[in-house]
Amino acid sequence: MAVKDRDRFSTATRIRLLGEQTAARVYRSQTKRQARRSRLTGRAALLALVLCSLVVALAYPIRQYVSQRADIADMQRQKKEAARRVEQLRDVKARWQDDAYAEQQIRQRLHYVMPGETGYIVIDPDAAKQSRAHLGAADRPWYTNIWDGVDKADAADH
Secondary structure, three states: OHHHHHHHOOHHHHHHHHHHHHHHHHHHHHHHHHHHHHHOOHHHHHHHHHHHHHHHHHHHHHHHHHHHHHHHHHHHHHHHHHHHHHHHHHHHHHHHHOHHHHHHHHHHHHOOOOOOOOOOOOOOHHHHHHHHHHHHHHHOOHHHHHHHHHHHHHHHHO
C-alpha cells in the first residue's frame, strides 16, 4: 500500500493527471465550439442577410402603397360627398325655378307683402325684456361697465 500512496503523490502521476484533466477541458471546449458552429452555418447567415435586405428594400414601397391606398379611399369619400352636395344644389335650384316657392321664400325672408295685404311682425316679449336689461348700463359710469365686463369674462372661464 505504501507503494500506491507513494505513486499517487509522485510528480509523474500528478503531471499525468493534470494532462488528462487539461485534455478533458480542451475536448469539452472543442465540442462546445462545434455545437455553436453547427447552429449557424454560412448558408444560414447568407439567408438571414438576404431576408434582412429584402425587408429593408421592400419597407418603403409597402409604406407608400398603404399611404396611397389611404389617399385613394379619402378621395373616393370626398367624391361621394361632392356628388351628394351637387344633388342637393340641383334640388335647391329646381325649387327656386318654381314661382310659388320663390314667392314663399321672398315673403318669409324679406317680409314682402302683396299689394293690398297688411304686413306685421310679432316680437317675442322675452327678447324685448332682454334688450331693456342692457339699457341700465348707460346710467352707470363707464369704468363700472368695464369692471363688470372683466368680472363676466373671468367668470366665464371657470
